[in-house]
Structure formats: structure tokens, C-alpha cells
Amino acid sequence: MTDAFRHYDPPSVGDHLRNAQGMTRALMLEIIDKACRRFPSLGQSERTGRLMRLIDAEAWTDAALALMELELPLWHVRRIAYDEGEWHCALSRERELPDWLDAAVEGCHGDLAIALMAAFVEVKALAAESSRPSVPTVPPAPDPLVEAAACENFS
Template structure:
């Protein structure tokens, strides 16, 4: 697991988003702190400064989209729909595929920014799971009685 994801706790972050009434600065900063790999590495660039200005202006949906653009360059918004009081947002790597072929990740909430960030957190959680090897990369300790022998006498 990468260093950035050692403190990543998807269920608690997902629960916080699901239970939030609306987006707040502390919630947005918690998402950046716990779910973002690239943001801390970029330092103060124009893109990170733009994101911080959007957060300061409380432009939550724009900030969520800017964060996704920064953190998930291969993912795109496939669908944003409002139905029966909830926003439904789908993120996809292959948005040109038909719906039935695409493996989109969806998030929903009454607040657009939280719906977008719910899908974002799900994608980041899936990425953290994929990046973790199923078998540890630890070499076994060599046997102290084992000594390699060269046998070059073919005659």
C-alpha cells in the first residue's frame, strides 16, 4: 500500500459524505487529506492554487470537479442527473462506451458536490485496493546451512 493511502479509511469518509447535510471547508479538506495522492506531491502549482481559491469561494461543485481533474486524469464525468431530490453522478474511464458495457462508479446525494465527491472517494478506494499486492514482497530468510556449490567438472 502506498504511503498516501496508509491513513485512508474509505468507509468512514464515505459515511461522512453520506451523512453530511452540505459541503463544508473542513469536509473538503478532510477528503483532500485522506483520499488524495497527487495533491500533496504537486505543491503550490497553478492547479492546486485554483482548487484552493474555489474552496475559499465555497464553489463546491467546481472544486469537486477540479479535484477530480487533478487526482483522476484518466476518469471523466459520464453522467450527472437530478432525480427525486438526489443528484446521481457517474465517473468512467471509458465514457464513449454504451452504459451496459461501461464500469462506471456512481455516487448520489442531495448536494451536487457531495454526490461528485462520493463517486470520487469510491474511485480512490478502488485504486487503493488495486495498488495493494495480494502477496507480500518479502524474500524468505536464507537457510544458514545452505551454501551454493559450483559444479563445473564435466569431464
């Protein structure tokens, strides 16, 4: 894993989201602290300033969408639905595909902002699990105790 994700613990962040009654400033800042790589590196740019103003104003849904736009530029909201007291939010990289072909990541909760953040945390967990180097790996060095022997008969 990369250094940025060493302190990232998806189950604990996911548990905090599932157990939360509603979004709070502390919870949003915890998600930013534990799951976001781009936010700290951007410093005080216009986008991070806007996000902080949304958090200060307690505009949780707008803040969640702004954070997703900042941290997951290739992902888009595919679906937001309210069913039987819960919000269901799906994020996708290919939202133009039919549902049955798309590998969307979904989050659900009674609070819309938390449902959005649950899907966001799931995507970040997938990214942390699948982070691989861009170059192929080298096979390990041969064992010095094993010696290759030729068994061919050339006669």
C-alpha cells in the same frame, strides 16, 4: 498498501459524505487530506492554487470537478442526473462505451458537490484496493522441512 493510503479509510470518509447536509470547507479539506496523493506533492502550482481559490469561494461543484481533474486524470464524468431529490454522478474511464459495457462508479446525494465527491472517494477506494506492484511477485521460498523425492523407476 502504499504509504500515501495508510491513513486513508474509505468507509469513514464515505460515512462523512453520506451524513453531511451540504459541502463545507472542513469536509472538502478532509477529503483532500485523506484521499489525495497528488495534491500535497504538487505544492503551490497553478492548479492547486485554483482549487484552493474555489474552496475559499465556496464554489463546491467547481472545486469537486477541479479536484477530480487533478487527482483522477484518466477518469471523466460520464453522467450527472437529478432524480427524486438526489443527484446521481457517474465517473468512468471509458465514457464512449455504451452504459451496459462500461464499469462506471456512481455516487449519489441530495447535494451535487457531495454526490461528485462520493463518486470520487469510491474511485480512490478502488485504486487503493487494486494497487499492485508493476512486477510479478516471487513465489515464497520452499519450506526447509519439506524435501522433494524422486519416485521414478528407470530400470
